Every structure is written in C-alpha cells, then in structure tokens.
Amino acid sequence: MSDPVNVYGTKTPVWDARADLVVIGSGVAGLTAALHAQELGLQVLVVTKAAVEDGNTRWAQGGVAVVMDGEHDDDDSVAKHAEDTLTAGAGLCDEDAVRLIIGGGPAAVARLRDRGARFDAADADSAELARTREGGHSAFRVIHAGGDATGAEVERTLVARTADRRVPVLERHIAVDALRTPLGEVVGVTVLDSSGVLGVVRAPAVLLASGGVGQLYQATSNPEIATGDGLALALRAGALAADVEFVQFHPTVLFTPGARGRCPLVTEAIRGEGATLIDATGAPVMRGVHPLGDLAPRDVVSAAITRRMTLAPGGVDDHVFLDATGIPGFAKRFPTVHAACVAVGVDPAGEPIPVTPAAHFACGGVVTSVDGRSSVRGLYAAGEVAKTGLHGANRLASNSLLEGLVVGQRVAEAVAADLAAGLLANPKFGVLPSVMTAPVAERDSLQRVMSRYGAIGRDTDGLAVISSVLDLSTLDTPLWTHEAVEDAALTLVAQALVTAAARRTESRGCHVRSDFPDRDDAAWSHSQLIRLSPSGHPVLTDPILVEDVA
Ligand code: SIN
Numbered sequence: 001m002s003d004p005v006n007v008y009g010t011k012t013p014v015w016d017a018r019a020d021l022v023v024i025g026s027g028v029a030g031l032t033a034a035l036h037a038q039e040l041g042l043q044v045l046v047v048t049k050a051a052v053e054d055g056n057t058r059w060a061q062g063g064v065a066v067v068m069d070g071e072h073d074d075d076d077s078v079a080k081h082a083e084d085t086l087t088a089g090a091g092l093c094d095e096d097a098v099r100l101i102i103g104g105g106p107a108a109v110a111r112l113r114d115r116g117a118r119f120d121a122a123d124a125d126s127a128e129l130a131r132t133r134e135g136g137h138s139a140f141r142v143i144h145a146g147g148d149a150t151g152a153e154v155e156r157t158l159v160a161r162t163a164d165r166r167v168p169v170l171e172r173h174i175a176v177d178a179l180r181t182p183l184g185e186v187v188g189v190t191v192l193d194s195s196g197v198l199g200v201v202r203a204p205a206v207l208l209a210s211g212g213v214g215q216l217y218q219a220t221s222n223p224e225i226a227t228g229d230g231l232a233l234a235l236r237a238g239a240l241a242a243d244v245e246f247v248q249f250h251p252t253v254l255f256t257p258g259a260r261g262r263c264p265l266v267t268e269a270i271r272g273e274g275a276t277l278i279d280a281t282g283a284p285v286m287r288g289v290h291p292l293g294d295l296a297p298r299d300v301v302s303a304a305i306t307r308r309m310t311l312a313p314g315g316v317d318d319h320v321f322l323d324a325t326g327i328p329g330f331a332k333r334f335p336t337v338h339a340a341c342v343a344v345g346v347d348p349a350g351e352p353i354p355v356t357p358a359a360h361f362a363c364g365g366v367v368t369s370v371d372g373r374s375s376v377r378g379l380y381a382a383g384e385v386a387k388t389g390l391h392g393a394n395r396l397a398s399n400s401l402l403e404g405l406v407v408g409q410r411v412a413e414a415v416a417a418d419l420a421a422g423l424l425a426n427p428k429f430g431v432l433p434s435v436m437t438a439p440v441a442e443r444d445s446l447q448r449v450m451s452r453y454g455a456i457g458r459d460t461d462g463l464a465v466i467s468s469v470l471d472l473s474t475l476d477t478p479l480w481t482h483e484a485v486e487d488a489a490l491t492l493v494a495q496a497l498v499t500a501a502a503r504r505t506e507s508r509g510c511h512v513r514s515d516f517p518d519r520d521d522a523a524w525s526h527s528q529l530i531r532l533s534p535s536g537h538p539v540l541t542d543p544i545l546v547e548d549v550a
Contacts, residue, residue, distance in 0.1 A: 010436040011198040011480065013190065018427065019045040021415050022189060022203040024175045024230060027055030028151075028401055029383030030209030031158035032408025033372075033415075034167050035115075040416040044167055045201060047191055049174040049482060050225050053159045056211040056384065057401070059223060060151025061267035061336060062134050063144035064119075064405070065398035066105040071128050076139035078103055085399060088136040088297040089392025090509035091525050092243065097370050097389035101406045108405035109143070117157040119145045133272035134397035135251075136297035140272075142398045148267050148334045154401055173199070174482045175229065178206060178237035178379065179430035186237055186378035187430035196480050202427035205378055205415040208234055208366060209408070212384040213247065213493050214262075215443075215486075217359035218451040221250050221265045230385040232489035234366040235496065235532045236438075240375045240541070242527040243364025244493070245500040246393050246510045249456055250360035251277070251301040254337075254353065255319035256344050264340035266322060266355050268397050271295055273333070275324035278352060279308050285320055299394040299510045302357040306456045306512075309356075321352035357456065361400065363391040363510060367529065372411030378424050380415060382407040387527075393509025438488035439474035439536075446470070446487075446494055454498060459515040463502040470495055496538035500528045503540055 020042040023034045030046060037044045048055070067078045082102045086093050113119070120143070122128040131140040145153035162169065172194045179188035179202065188202040210230030214222025235241060252270075253263035271277070271294045277285040289304045290296035296304075309317040324330055330348050331338040341348050366381040368374050370388055374381055383404045390403050418424050449469045453462030470491060479485050506520035507513045533539045 010432065010434060013198045013200045013432070015199040017045065017199065017201050019043045019201060019203045020419060021205045021207060022047060022201045023207045023209055024189065025055060025209035025211060025383070026052045026169065027057035027209060027211055027383055028154050028158065028404030029408040030055070030207065031162055032405055033207055033209060033382060033412045035158065035161055035165060036409050036412035037415060038165055038167055040412060042416060042419070045203070046162070046167060046169040047173050047175055047189070047201065048169065048171055049229070051171050052162065052169045053155055054223065054225065055155060056222055056226055057404070058152045058155040059221065059265065060154070060401055061148040061265050062269045062398045063132065063142040063150040064109060064401045065134070065137065065142050065396065066109050066402060067141050068106045068109065068129070072141060073139040076141055078105070080138060081141060084136055084138050085390065085396045088394050088396040090299070090394050090519070091521065092392035092509065092527055094389025100370050101388065101390050101403055104406035105402050108402065108409060111409070112154065112157060112405055115157050115161050117145065117153055119143045120147065132269045133295060134268040135271065135295050135301055136292070136396045137295070142269065142272070144269065146335070147332065148269065148336045151401065174485050175210070175233055176436070176479050176485050177433045178233060179427070179432065180237060181425045181429040182431065183425070184238055184376065185425035186376055187425050187427040189233070190432065192480070192482065192485065194482060200432070202430055204419060204424035204427055205380060207372065207411060207415070208379070208381040208385050209383045210385050212362040214359045216247070216447065216450045216490055216494055216497070217455060218260050218447045219253065219263050219356070220261070220359040221253050221263060222359065223262050227486040227489050228493035229486060229489040230381065231365055232492040234374060234379060234381060235492060235538065237379055238376050238531070239379055240367045240529050240531050241365060241496065242367045242387050242529045243393070244362070244496050244530060245504055245528070246363035247359055247497070248298060248361040248363055248395055248510045249302040249357040251298060251305055251357050252322055252355035253358040254340050254344065255356040263358050264337070266337050266353055267334065268298070270322060270324050270327065270334060270337065273327055275322050275327060277301070277305065278321050278323050280312065280317060280320070297394055298397060303456055303512050305357055319354045319356040322355045323352040324348050325350065325352065359455070361395055363393065363395050370407060370410060371414035372407055373414055380411050382411045393511065437476045437478050439491055440477040440484060440487045441470050441474045441491040441494070443487050443490060445473055446490055450494060454494070454501065456512050457514045458501055458511070459513060460502065463498050466494065466498045470498070492538070496530050499538045499540060500530055503528060
C-alpha cells in the first residue's frame, strides 16, 4: 500500500474514518466510557495499540475500594473512605473530586455487576461480598475477584460486553497526534497500524484512556504498553497536565535478580491479611515508622523499604521480604501471586517472598474535571492518564479501578451533553499535523537514568543528570512506527516529570527528595501545572490559567 511522506516527515493517510467519539485505550475507563456512550446513542470507535484485552487493568490484583450500602465494617462509611483518600493524597487532592468519585463508587460497582462481573463472596452460602484491607485504608472495604485477579475479571466483563454490543475496536493501532481545528479544538486523531500505515479518525470528541507511564523505569508493575502516549499526545495538543512528578512506587513486586520490564505484583492485600515486611535479618521494616504499620499508605511503605535497603549492613540491598507464611490457604486466596512465586522457585507458604518497590501508578496526568473534560475543547481523559484530583500526591490503594468505572461513565455523559449542546467543533475543519517528528531518547538510557535519579529519593544533582542525558541523547525522529511514537512519549513525559520534580523542593507523597526531606506546606500545598511551550518544551505554568477546567 502506498504511504507517501512529505518533506516534513508527514505521511499521507491511507484511510479516513468518522465517529462521534474515539476512545484511545481499552482498560476500565475506556471500555466503560465506550459502552455507555454507545448506550447514549453515540457512534463510538475504540482504538488500542495492543489487543483489546491487553490494557493495564487486567494486571490489577487487590480490588476495588468501595463502601457498599449494608455491606461494610460497623464504623465504616463513604465519608471515611473519602477521608482515607485525602490523607493518602498528602494535601494535594481536590476534595470535591474525592467526595464525588468515592461517592459514585457503589453505583459504579452495581453497574459493573449488572454487566456480568463476579466478585468473591464472603463465604459459599453468602450473597455478601468478601472485603479485604490495603495500605492507607482504615477499614476492610476492598472487594476482589478470583482472589487476587480483580483487574482480570473487570477487563473480562467489559471486553465481553464490548463484543456483545458490537462496539467497534481497532486493535494494534497507536494514536500518534490529535487532529485540530485552526482554533485548537481537537477533532480526531492520526493512528498508525503495526506496519506503519497512517490512518485518520475524525471525531468531535477524543477520549484518552491510555493508562500510565510505568515504562519510564527499568522495573515496573505495568505492562509494556504503559509508555505515556496519551499524556504526550495531550501535551502536544495544547492540554494542561499536573502532578506529573508524583509517580507511585508499589512497595512490593516480586524480586528476581536483574529483573527488567514488567515485574509480577505482590498485592498489598497480602499485608491486609496479616503478612509483614522484614529485612534480610528478619527485623520488621515498618516497626515504628507509621501508626498503621505494614498497612501505612503506599508512599510511606515504599520509602521505608528503600531506606532499609540503603542502610542494609554490608552495603545496599536490592530487596526485602514479605513474610506471608502465617496466612492459611495462601495459594487459594492469592492464586496469581502464588503462581508467580512458584515460577521463580519461591514457596510463599514456607518462606518469605523476596520483594522490592517498582514504578506502579501515575498519580498526575492530563488535568480534567470529574467528567473527564480537559482544558482543550474536544479532548477528554479518564483513568490513569487523567488528573481529576482524586489521587493528589499519592493514590490510595484500589481507588483506580473505582475511578475508571465512575469517570468512564461520567465522561460518556459529558461527551453526549457537549455534542447535544453544539459545543464541539466540526471534524471537517480538522487539519493534519504538519510535522510528524519528535525528539526521541534511546529507551534503555532513559529508563536507566530515570531509575537511578528519578525514582524514590531524588535530588537537584540527579534530576540535572536526567535533563542532561535527555538533552544530549534526543534526536528528532519521524513518528512512523509504534516504537518511535512510544519512545517520543516516554521522552516528553520524562522531561515534564523532571521539570516538575526539580521545581518541587520538598518531599510529599510519592515525590521524595533526599535534599529536601520535609513536607513544606507553606510553599508547596498546590499542584504544579505543566504545558508545552511553542517550541515543544514542557514548562510550568500559573494555576490561575486553569481555574475554569471544572
Ligand atoms: C495491589 O493489589 O496491591 C495493587 C492495587 C492498586 O494498585 O490499587
């Protein structure tokens, strides 16, 4: 098939399709939005760069945090769940967003169950759901499926409904750039198939539901697809992002020497059911660190493990251990973790599991309202790629599937309302991006330098090293392959993260500065907004400019 390229490195599209709403990504937020938008009568197209079931959602283990009517601990409530979310978020949550999204949880879970999701029951004869606890939660309120395979069940349900309802899905196509009108409204996207053929999807509304950025680091709980493409596309389309410096490290992925890429998660729910973190000498890691001990918020536990590894007698350790030997029926309750352990020769019933922190979740992202509207007309975001204000500086465990379910539903309604009110631009005015190249750093160097200097324990000098490596090693590269689009996204997101992390001279939530170890509320109890300068560099901007994204 002919696929001509002009002098600016821009290909001529081979095909051109139309929809009311194009959804980028097939995880919980994207498929929830797509299904509901179709129910509302919109013509929807889902675009995903892998297979439809390959989103980040399916790797989620612990569950969905939700306080359901008549099924909760005696003194638990939706308000308490919101309070725990605000405490974990370390002063940067948007309280209204927290109350609205957490408050929408019970109805969202009920809808998902109506779509066919099966959660674990408290016991064989009970209609009540089993509940566990995770870090930062003051009550047992995390429902789960298949023991520790909650994400897989959520994804299975939504993929099955998507197929039943014949929602069209374009698999193995990566979104490259937004199609914009001369006034800057987003009216579609360009996409590349796996052999580099360019197509255009014109739509008055584009929803980014493309997940996170875990592949910025050498070791992550995220799959290979988590390369920040949606965030980069949004920045290039003129949207504002915020809180990008807050990348949550999960305290416990399975440690194997020299592991790279996606490492198996060791769910926090194991600690919820009594396991404890110990170091190589058997000493408890969390003793005296936080009143919640092993169930402290995730940022606290990850930082404590990192400190313990650094202070290990005889030099730096690369892991600690999770002692789950006291949990009866481990293999049945946590089959996914059990299988991952057995695969590397560890028997969790008889010996502690070697664990280490790894990049897990982007707490910040594209600035949106609780309805997924971004600062650019026609562009919406939901799920991990978005920053609604739910997570602040540190996400509370098991709040992300919940957010995807709630905001996925709301964003479909927002798009339908914006279309009905004539607020969105006509796709026929969309102009193809004139340039299809972007700065690209070599992925391995980027991941190495981010892991060394941009993980837990950052400082001015280390962040400057990342900036220099990115400056010196980037080359303008045509975005003609999936790999080039992903590498351009990782490069831009790393630049944005480092810009924000260097400016935030304090430690808060997941942003831990060894040269500024204390939280500084007087100077820093606000989010930092970031956008691209006309020359394409991430710059921090004044909060006043986005007051109306709500
Ligand atoms: C876990 O199961 O520990 C992860 C759940 C989450 O990230 O919310």
